[in-house]
Amino acid sequence: MMGLVADRLRADANRLLAFLFNQGILDEQFLQLQQLRDESSPNFVSEVVNIHFHESEKLLRNLRSLLMDREFSGYNKMGIHLNQFMGSSSSIGAKRIRNACFAFRAASEQNSRAGCLRALELLEHDYCFLKNKLHELFQIQQQRVLAAGARYPMQN
């Protein structure tokens, strides 16, 4: 009985991951993150991703406020934020977001405010999507842990 649940959960998780990879939302960096998970840090991935979300939201908010500012100060500050966002996104393995960042960067280099705005919207959209999906994934994984724990309390 428990086995079925665990199997189902695992299948769900795999399906979700496969979907994310196929859609180019995640790349192999995410897999590397998963490999870094071990006994000493079993929740490594979720921890890192959660920190990333936290930071990203801050950065996205900053970007938006900078762009919407009446007196547009320039692309430098945005560049800094964007750079950090790109760095952490790529460290997570968020491929699509990273690509969207490239577009943003290109738009900012062209000094196109409209382009930046569009890119930002795309970024926000991608980010929200990714966040939802990853939350879903972590939920499944958590349930798996619970299911496994219920069945084999000593097992990790």
Add this chain to the structure above:
Amino acid sequence: MTMEENMGGSNGDRFPVGMRVLAVDDDPICLKVLENLLRRCQYEVTTTNQAIKALKMLRENKNRYDLVISDVNMPDMDGFKLLELVGLEMDLPVIMLSAHSDTKLVMKGITHGACDYLLKPVRIEELKNIWQHVVRRKKPDSKDQITAPNQDKARGGTGEVGQTSAYCSDQKGYKKRKDQGEDEEEEGEDNWHENEDPSNQKKPRVVWSVDLHRKFVAAVNHLGLDKAVPKKILDLMNVEGITRENVASHLQKYRLYLRRLSSVATQQANMVAVLGSKDPSYLRMGSLDGFGDFRTLTGPGRLSSASLSSYQSGGMFGRLNSSSTLSLHGISSGLIQPGHSQTLNSSINGLGKIQPVVLSANQNQNGSLFPWIPTSIELNQLSQTESTNHFGENNRVNDPNIFGVAASFSDATLTNGSSNNSLSTTSGKPLLSHASTQQLQHSDAFGNQPSLGVASLNQESIDMSVRGFPNCLDHGRCSGNWQGTVQSSNLRSNEGFGNEQLPRNNLQENNYWTISHPSISPIDLSSSMASSARLEDSRADMLCHSGLNNVVVPNIDHTPNKQWGDSRHNHDGNLNNSLCWVDSVSATGSMMDQNNVVGSKMIDVSLFSRLSGGSPFVVQHPKSEKSPFDTELRSNEDFLFEQSKPQDGFSRNNYESLEDIMCSMIKLVRMYDQEL
């Protein structure tokens, strides 16, 4: 200090296990991921998110860390500043880390002394090889048992590491390298024998930094070249940490370099006189093959006419690039992988004379600050003569010519002005770009150092050709990038030879960057791409990228020198993509970035405006999107865009290196001009 001590007690035998790394990054995510990755590699990791704190920790105990990894953009202190300080004060290897693989940044990292430049996201494969930088800096004696296999491993390792790192290490190694023979002799004193067995070295490497070299040159000038003896130079320089032997070997190289310069000058004069005639001047240039640049890696012996002839490929532009690069590089640095050499060679053959010139140019370019001006002139000549033939074919041939020309001229002291003029008039812009890409390729092949020279040359040629390209100019970035690159490349290649002159070059270059031909932008793109990217991928994809595609960088395998472990996957798609800038503007923009090539970006912009993009090129998938590009480019320079196919192998590094090469080449030309 023994290796054991340096390793902080961690077993020297088990090295690199236990290597102590200090990681600095303001982004908590990257820091955490990096920390875990490093731990996975069994290193001992300390992390901090503040550069100031990192500096403090380093200053507390210099022996506590073996390696520093630092982000480029940090709020409290510029990553480059930290890099400089660490290098100066603690002489530790520093690896730069950034999400942005801008050529300018990479170049900056090199000039500031970074031993590698990694792109985020950092992969564990790249981190597994970073220990090589520690080994390189340490005393080779105690590492004999380890170094020998390490060297091989390093070589192989670099191959795996991102192309950027290979490029970086190549540059460093090749820049300083003299002819093969001399290298061996100077082994003990030479810092740049990266791939040599360090067992010969008895002393720790002396890094001939820009400042150090400047002091050296000042001392030599003060004493007079004839009277300059190592002992006196050493006294005059008044720098601790270097021995008489260091100075002696450096002096020897310097003398060779000067000798080469003077001979090039005469050659240049000849060439200028015979501008318009192909063979004589070019052939003469060929004679330059023999002498390597002061820092040039490639031994003259490596240049073989055969390789030159291989350039003659009537084939695709892209192929030309690759082959030329290959041949050029292969010849000079032997690093080039004979990928597309055929095509390129054939195209070059068409040029005929150029080949010898090219070779020599390559050699000269390697790390030498020889002015690139002549090449531009050559290019003009070549393009003019060859353009008729080759333009029809997408200018494949042109490229090699240009390249050859540029190469040969690099040593020549043709005035930039003249070359510029000639270049601008040249209708074969593609040639220039081609040449530049080729040159860039060369440089890539030569390793980081040499490529710089080439890059500058390429840039120059590109600049010339780009004259009419408003886009390029419009974006001050382009020129800025190049300048930066050139400058940095120059600095890099010549370890100070060109440093003094770089500024001049830069200034001059600015003037030259008048884009006359819109089609040039692709060249820029390609060149920058070439320079920046590693020429590892010998695929024609590279060709596509920058229109210069022919200059296939991919062939040149910089893997051994990969210092900038830029993830290959980035480049693969990127390079190709960037070249395919022809496609959608927006796509290009993003693509370019991906390629981490500053140039690419620039090109994107310019290209975009020009090409009003066709199909968005795949940033990550080096698929060839030829058709859209082809059609787009038709209007401008067909061959340039022909190869828009993204090259899988096109690594970022190549791209960057090409750009660097261009920059350095341009700088050299400028410098030479100044000297004249």
